[in-house]
Amino acid sequence: MAIRDDFEVVASQVRTAVQRFALGLLVIAAFGAMLLGKADTVLVEHARVLALDLASPVLEAIARPVAAANRVIADLKEFASLREENARLREENVRLLAWQTAARRLENENERMRGLANFREGPEASFITARIVGDSVSAYVRGALLNVGRKAGVASGQAVVTGEGLAGRIAEVGENRARVLFVTDVNSRLPVVIERTRERAILAGDNSPQLRLTLLQSVAGVQRGDRIVTSGHGGSFPVGIPVGEVVETGEGSVRVRPFADFSRLEFVRVVDYGVTGLVGSGGPAAPAAPPAGVRVR
């Protein structure tokens, strides 16, 4: 009896020791993964893409009911302010019609001027329309997952736009999935110009809903309401995509509100600027040509 008790005591001690040891091992393994990820970013990139491709069927299944739920939430919100919204839209429509006339006139004029000046336009951009199937929005990341990937011609670094303006750029590409990094992400740096003054600057995200304008030559020239557009420096972005407007100018810091509404993104367009095609052997590369079965508009 006493022997058996002793045995049980020893056994339980051994078990606790193993458990403690196991915890240490697990902690070391977690740290190992973190250090490995820091040292070998390419490996992590591959692992991320693999994880995305593996998780995508589940995401696809989750996305539909979630979209339905989102629509209900949005409907409820809009229902409350239907009347005001209608009045606002009618007013906006009148204003936009005036703008449309102006735009048509300018477009014609521009075309004639270009003909006169023998102006050569940049490469033609084409679009790949994608549905957002996943969010990667946390306290540290601002991004989303798209249902198009390498097969549809998406490549890392391409611009992602919504109807209102620039949303972000492609950060990672899997076979059928791509991850967008929004302009509001803390890792986003975007070469832009201020539309009115043509002054160059860098637009940086800091995970908050607004963006920060940095590397300005002078803050003095910036006014509230100035539109910020992409400058096209760095190559892969088209020139002149609207990004946002200045909402706050203080000492040394200019805040910009992005035009894209990240809280209700459903479809986005990936802009294929054809730069990859230019680098190739000179043939008329058409990387944007989507294979059958991919949702493209």
Added chain:
Amino acid sequence: MRADGVLGMLDRWGRSALPGATLLFFVLLTLAPLRAPYLSGALPLLPALVVFQFSLATPERLPGPLLLIMGILLDLLLGGPGAPVGVSALGFVLIRAAVVNNRRYLVGVPFLFQWFGFCLLALGFVALVWFFTALWTWTAIDPLPALMQYAVVIVIYPLLAPLLARVRARDPLNVPDASRGTARPGETTS
């Protein structure tokens, strides 16, 4: 307890796979493009909640290596260039260890105590992830969104925990270690 036939076997398999499957579901749910304000921001903390809740009753069904894999998967899926991969794994493993070593204060006690325990551990988890993310990306990350996330998940806990506890309650092994073996099948403690 003796396995009786195929159904019994399936039952046992289902039970042992349930915590892992639930955790996987919540890890994947993190990516769901839910547009509900506040709630969508708190989704990345729900796996930690699941780990806490299942560690209360059946830690043996969430073995450490599984937590490691789930944590790494969560970090890979959440993305973020330069963010540490494995910090959630570290957090999960530490939560489980903390719960297992403090069962006395967390199991078989009023719900408020469990909630308080979760508040403490979740705060530790948030601080851990924030610290390592800031260290790895070497930027001063604004802690406010993380704290916002934390506040939301604290509020969600009383809504979600009873659901998960219901899932657990059907488990005949769901009794504290001390009384294990004396409980009749179907008898549970809350």
